[in-house]
Amino acid sequence: MSHFPEFEVIPAVDVQDGEVVQLVGGERGTGKRYGDPVEAAERWIDAGASTLHLVDLDGAFEGERANAAAIEAVVGAVDEGVGLQLGGGIRTADGARDLLDAGIDRVILGTAAIEDPDIVAAIDDTHPDSVVVSLDAKGGEVVVAGWTEGTGLDPAEAATRYEELGAGGVLFTNVDVEGRLDGIDREAVAAVVEAVDVPVIASGGVATVDDVVALKRAGAAAVVVGTALYEGRFTLREAQAAADDA
Known part of the structure; x- marks a missing residue:
């Protein structure tokens, strides 16, 4: 997958x-609320973002896409050169294909991929390398359904399984640290990176530029940052520059 050459x-x-x-x-x-999604998207692109990570949170909890209009507005507002990955409430191969045909570059599947692993291969058949499987870990095991149900799966083992099914990448989120600005769990990320050849996107707990650098050194292909950027802990340019120098 050439999505993250750097x-x-x-x-x-x-x-x-x-x-x-x-x-x-x-x-x-x-x-905590941070305003209009299109304004946020445009602000990050102006700040140098090459890719945006879109999540329909209502979709993640309710199991169906609840913010389709807001997401469509973002897709319509950004240039083709910006990569868009979307997760939250995508439950079917047809639903995923519709999004990919409408301008989303990568679909992120969580609960659906755990419950029906064949969905990954089905989407990959028509849209190669467009599926990112989201593995959310809590207490060292993969959790689903809005982070409420444990699966007993080890994240590294699960990542290997989805790579074999055609996943073009893995989004690994450590829920224990997410949104707390407490720092990352580098070892957990490194274990997933070592298990697969596809890109691993790390997410959760990034509080400082040093956390970003540590994730790069752990082998992550990219890192998703939310709270720290919105709270102004560092700028996108500062984080990218530090990573480029690492």
């Missing part, structure tokens, strides 16, 4: 009720 810092645009929100530890109702 390490990328990817801003998160998480949408709930049509607004940008950042949750703490994946808990509903903990979110």
